[in-house]
Amino acid sequence: MGKIGATEIILILLVVILLFGGRKIPELFKGIGQGIKEFKKSSKYDADEEKEKEKVQ
Numbered sequence: 001m002g003k004i005g006a007t008e009i010i011l012i013l014l015v016v017i018l019l020f021g022g023r024k025i026p027e028l029f030k031g032i033g034q035g036i037k038e039f040k041k042s043s044k045y046d047a048d049e050e051k052e053k054e055k056v057q
Contacts, residue, residue, distance in 0.1 A: 020028060 017025065
């Protein structure tokens, strides 16, 4: 398999636009962004919690 070039990326973007429509794409990316934000928040919380546990011991 070769590398993904500009032609393939453009083709993928066109397919996404056809499947979801122009209006749904911003909502899709907004949802993805919120998911990433929540994931980072929870992973930071877990790291902070581990530090507190180490201090107690």
